[in-house]
Amino acid sequence: MSAPRIDQNRAAVKYSKAELLRRVLWIAGAWVFRLSPRPCFAFRRWWLRLFGATVGQEVHIYPSAMIYCPWNLQIGDWSAIGEWALIYNLGCVTIGERATISQRVHVCAGTHDYTDPSMPLLKPPVVIQDSTWICADAYVGPDVTVCEGAVVGARSVVVKNVPEWTVVAGNPARPIKPRTMSPDVKTHE
Numbered sequence: 001m002s003a004p005r006i007d008q009n010r011a012a013v014k015y016s017k018a019e020l021l022r023r024v025l026w027i028a029g030a031w032v033f034r035l036s037p038r039p040c041f042a043f044r045r046w047w048l049r050l051f052g053a054t055v056g057q058e059v060h061i062y063p064s065a066m067i068y069c070p071w072n073l074q075i076g077d078w079s080a081i082g083e084w085a086l087i088y089n090l091g092c093v094t095i096g097e098r099a100t101i102s103q104r105v106h107v108c109a110g111t112h113d114y115t116d117p118s119m120p121l122l123k124p125p126v127v128i129q130d131s132t133w134i135c136a137d138a139y140v141g142p143d144v145t146v147c148e149g150a151v152v153g154a155r156s157v158v159v160k161n162v163p164e165w166t167v168v169a170g171n172p173a174r175p176i177k178p179r180t181m182s183p184d185v186k187t188h189e
Contacts, residue, residue: 008118022071026051029070036063048073056097072109075099076130091123091142096130102154104137111142129164151179 052071076097090110153169
């Protein structure tokens, strides 16, 4: 068996020239984002839109959140990305309405094809649908959909799709119970 060809990976073109330029500009843009005062959610929404993100109304993204490629982020109304969350969005990350991404969550839309010795870069999407909650320190892997109303427990590792209105937890995450809504809770209509 021959040795892996990592040199082929290093030599591969992974980004277009336009995307490389956006990444360089975002290096400075990310500092402005990070240095913005904590309550300045409207400014961060505007700033992310300036760099190509699709950001809904009343979205709260905290300044310590790390977003790799804003142009690959879509987030719906009334959603939030908490402190120190990592949105590694080499591929598209779509977050629905009224979704909560808690502190230190890692959403990963980038990986490598380990079956190929040159380990080419892959950019599969991640979809987190409406009314979901990704709890603290959880990991959501590439090519995963967290369906509507699901809850991912703290420190869980999600590598497969999560069914709607289901609570999952563990490593790997497994269904724990259905999620039901209190009759007193009213959703935004």
